[in-house]
Amino acid sequence: MARRSHLTHVGCIACDEMEELGAGEREGWLDDPGLLAALHPHALALAHSARSLVLVLGWDRDPDPSSPRQPLKIRPSLAADEGHISAIEWLPFGDLLALALATSAGHLFVYSLTGDLIHKQIIHSGRVLRLRFRETKVGSSQDSVASMELCVVLPGVIARFDGSDIQSLLQRWFQEERSRIFENRFQNRNTVDENSYGRIPFQLWNVSKFGSCADAAITGLMPPPLLELQLLLLLGSQVSAITVQLRLERMLRYQHTASPLTCLKDPPRKGEKLTLSPGGTLAAITDSLGRILLLDTQALVVVRLWKGYRDACCLFIEMLVNRDKASSSAYYEHTKGDYCLCLAIHAPRKGIIEIWKMRTGPRVLTIQCPKGSKILQPSTRFVSSTSSYIPLEVFLLNGDSGQLSVLNRSFG
Template identity: 70%
Template sequence: MSRSDVEPGNDRRIPPREARATLLRRNHGFFLYLRGGRRMARRSHLTEIGCIACDELAELGAGDREGWLDDPSLLAALHSYSLAVASAARPLVLVLGWDPDRRSPSSPRHPVKIHPSLSPSDGRITALEWLPFGDLLALALGTSSGLLLVYSVGGDLIHKQFVHPGRVLRLRFRETESKGGFAQDSVSEELCVVLPGVVARFDGTDIQSLLRRWLQEAGSRMWENSRHKLESEDEISYGNIPFQLWNVGKFGNCSDAAITGVKPPPLLELQSSQRYYGAVTVGDNSVISAYRLSEDRSRSLVGTILSKVVPVTFSTIASFSKLIWRSEQSATRKSHPTSQPFAKASPLTCLKDPPRKGEKLTLSPSGTLAAITDSLGRILLLDTQALVVVRLWKGYRDASCLFVEMLVNRDKASSSSRCYEYTKSDYCLCLAIHAPRKEIIEIWKMRTGPRLLTIQCPKGSKILQPSTRFVSSSQTPYIPLEVFILNGDSGQLSVLNRCVV
């Protein structure tokens, strides 16, 4: 009998047929395979791509306790080779990066610290998101007083704008691809700002033009003086970025919301040049609410009241106060920025199921599906076009969901041709569910498919996804949607492998 037929660490001889079989046993906490007398490591579903561990993370609470990344006051946003981590308790944002070309990705690049100059009236940092536009990259911050701040990667303040009174709950940047004429595809970007009962939409072209103007001014010496003036006097150097604002609080304030895309106009309505958008909200009073958003402000009754009645009322009160108090200091004091009038938001449907409350919402790449988590540990899969719940999961308390594209049973194609390039049709849309109480990540096939994977993840882990995946053209291979796992205790950042056998 050969040497390979003897199990290491045991004098018991193994029959040849048993040695050729695949055996699974546990040795010192690791799973090992025995095939043909040789032990092989279990196939891992994660690939390590970098490490963000550094001394600067201690300022955000790293190392104080196990699972420090689970703190709800900590915000994280991922981009290609860059990770931004912010704390709502202190005005600090860390931009961490790593070099993908290094053989050992254990050492990150030097982190960049951003200290937003926030006054007590500006509030605290409550939302964080990257703004990628090809070669242009910026970081957007939202505050508890309704401010939108835009910073460069180097930490320079680019823009500061008031959106609406209230706490900014979510900043959601999306890159959508639509079919045009003559088989031409068009790509558009948008930034959605979510506040309690309010949704705002910024067009990506307006934000991109602002960033390009800032780059032109950054080369001149006068930019340093204007930047310090902007931070000290709390003014806006390029004016306000135009945006649309809608009131989606008919069924109560929302905890999260998203604009699902362009929606057809309602029936029996005259066709116009105005576009309509679909929006889905989740909140305490209603688990799911859907709206049709119009760009036309003249059709909104609330917008008419705010644009006509409110200014007259404030001017009347101001004139009476001047007559009574005769105060000159009140005239020189800076006035609080006023809110923009609302456009029309028509409610489409609402799902109320007390005491269940909607918590978080995640959109699919096309915006046709939405995964919604609630306070009862359930996950609802919503068809945003038909406004119907098509699937339901139970038993996932405090879960987080992200859509991912996987290769299912594609080993034959890769083995037949080494240079095989996968197309969009080769990938299958799946849903990654992170259950922190179970310390697992599950991958489910959409819409009615089975569970494909169950991955163990340590305590204090967080699943992340870039705000854009750089929609590929016909000359470049298709880039699928990926999910990244960040281990807060070790600082390791890994990506979920695309192939599922």
């Protein structure tokens, strides 16, 4: 019997232009800390901070290298005081799609898929560590989006852009582009002064009094009567939860207050990266000692601990558990209740991906993966016309072959 594969081929992004990002220079080039990646259902953006280059790559199901592919190249014209690229993220709003770049000097740039600079503004002085676009859903319908937001993480401040403000900016820009009213204005936009772009309002919280951030995320809105946002911060050897006011009015660079909620200290461990579950109630945190902590973000207690996972990367995934229903009917359509939340742990030193059932369930799957691979997850789910519920998926990029695969939803 043939060995079952737990990966499904999606496409191939291999092209000559990837050499400009360091592809092929050494084994495991995807592990370069200067290389940044952001996945969207239809494209992969790769950027290199030292080379000031962004490639937007589509994929072809035919991995034949002779198949023509024309990746989009974006070369931001960054002045010396604007720093270099330090974070990238997709901004998906239905039919509107743009790419956000942030820099080591606290600037935010938004580009179209044609490489035009849509917007630029400064957020705060300092290196942007992470851009997190998140959509919050209520109910099981794919159209039930309650809110969207962009979280910008710097060592001493956290900024939040409301998705509706970004969406309004993109709608205006694309309408102007179609009408060609401001055609001359767009010809050399990289050289236009920042003030000509206007500003997107955002909220800014100074968290420097709690320590220097390694990573952070907005976990969600606290229940009534508080109705405040909760932030989860990785601060050296501690994990802190703080609350911040979600004001109806969004100011420009006005620093709101942040109040400590609770703190988890565990020296000499230093938190490195965190990833949130879809509902924001769980966080997986990797640390400097090769451990992975599964954290209940509401109670701020560790509910699970894994050891021996240095350089690991974690992403949440939804896997099928009620497979018997599908066998009873060829027309059965899976619903949200057929899936269970799991954690995918990519351990590059072991060359494997492990799938663990949440919260305290067993390891349900171990997948061998090539050296130099990277797991990715889009900020929005892949849309399907054949299913009413799209589960949370994890993708594997093979740095040597350029093949992009998706982890199968079933572990049975």
